Amino acid sequence: MDLTQKPKEVPTMAALAAKGQTPEILFWVGCAGSYDQRYQRVTRAFVKILSEIGISFAVLGEEESCTGDPARRAGNEFLFQMQALSNIQLLNTYQVKSIVTACPHCFNTLKNEYPELGGNYEVVHHSTFLQRLIDNGRLIIKEGGSFNGKKITFHDSCYLGRANGIYQAPRKLLESLDAELVEMKRCRTTGLCCGAGGGQMFKESEPGNKSINTERTEEAISTGASIIASACPFCMTMLSDGVKEAEKEDEVKVMDITELIAQGKG
């Protein structure tokens, strides 16, 4: 799949509602997916997959707003609930039933924390969504693709893994690429955090003797993998910084599972 190609215009909930249409699923882009230049590429890759397969979806566009996750984890419950309640109002106005998101933090908040505040949706992380598409034959990976025999290691995002028990879906995706999946010693339930969760993404870390992302990236690099796959925008930032710091940018790439699937797609 050619990622340099411009994606088609992405439908918004507002535009569809004006035409009296409701999409099957809402793609919750998230702040990182909207603003972070690196993660915008992931957003575009995911949208391209959705469009090509012909999934009926839309985004909120400018109406989207932070789920409130970082505010809540940093202790600002007022701000979190302001965000959550106004988001729920918007989502319920559009009668949203299903949501897919490429951010484990948004995923966790929408799935586990919104129901108590009146937002009940079927929420799926993009790794599970893509895996289902492959399982039901709608998404086909081409044989002997460019990943054949390449070593890939997968970094578990805490909010996908430990918080929500999703360990298999991203790994199944990587296996579908015929790549050689090499695990780090600390993986799945004992996976080491990238250092960005719980609001850490937005502040300097406390004094210590090492950065958490350095510790994690060193472990990832030591597997000998040429690709570190992640499924979270914050992990991607932390690991990319770690690779830069280790001066391994030429040998090791940090990529989201969506980008890998988009490249391997037939």
Next chain:
Amino acid sequence: MLPQTAFMSQILFLLLIAFFGYFLTTRIIRIRKNIQLGRIENRTDKPARRFKNMMLVAFGQKKMFKKIIPALLHLMIYLGFLVINLEVLEFIIDGLFGTHRIFAPLLGDFYTVCLNIFEFLALAVIISCVIFLIRRNILKLPRFRSSEMTAWPRLDANLILIIEILLMVAIFTMNATDQVLQVRDSSYTSTGRFVLSAQLIPLLQPLPLDTLILLERVAWWAHIIGILAFAVYVTYSKHLHIFMAFPNTYYANLHSPGKMSNMPEVTNEVKIMLGAATEQPPGDPPERFGAKDVPDLTRSNIMNAYACTECGRCTAECPASLTGKKLSPRKIMMDVRDRAEEIGQKKAGQAENKALLGDYISKEEIFACTSCNACVEACPVQIDPLSIILQLRRYTAMEESSSPADWNNMFSNIETNFAPWKFAASDRFKWNKE
């Protein structure tokens, strides 16, 4: 034994039971009150699921088996504790009624089988305790050495292991002398051969009858006093996990570990601010948003602290601890317990002028947490240090506005731009245009 000395020892035994029973009861009441300092939280739903969880995690030690070597050694001590304590029943009946090995004639060969099993476990306990002592004091495993493991926690850990060894040594001494005495004095009930303690018989054979009788009694009293004293000691020690692991796993969090507890009192206020009708009239405003001190925490948070045996699996997995930050989840739990005890003892003036946040736990510690749930996952008895950390953060953000400056910026970005970064809301959909 002369009848009057037998009578005297019965009285003494009764007094001992009453003495230790009194202290134990006082401690249980105190700990219960300390746990009840906390807020009530509904954790009585789904009793069948909770019971099953308790049976798997506490009784079945499911989470211990992630580390196989300590799990097996721990299992030996645990089985020893469960099984050998059946013998305490006989101790108590004998002690109260002045009998000697009352179950031996009643159970016959089965008694011999049981005691041989007990002895096998007693040996396994000794071996395990010795290995644990080596791990702590000679191999110096890092997780037993981090900064919160000051003099008392280290001594506590060693004392428990040593007491357990001594209790087992008392059993072997008692059984070995008894076997010698059975041959020399027909008034001793025949018990059959105890294979392991029989190995000690050659050492005891040269001793005169009086010394043997004394030795047997000393070992018997040492074992039962040891157990009673240990039961009281345990309530002051990290070793309390042997009891608290059970209620702790029963009342464990059944939600997804990623879900933070909701604050309904905030929901009401926010709904008023947003102009949305509130379904119920707002109740009394809470005294405090978030937690500053132990009574602001939930009862299960405090129970967690009493269930902690300071094994340090949490801290060994914590990304902040691993990279040299001050945060240690184990220290959070130890601090909560120490502070709960302090409040419980109501040391005049002291308790009021201090608080959990500030005097025990610093902001530097709680701000370093990545909320990654590694500590929660690592804990063999499902302690949740993360829940405490996040409640303390709520206090700093909502009551003190003392969050790190970067976070305050993040808050204002969300308030004004609806994103944690300083980007215009109108640029949110630009990824589609480029």
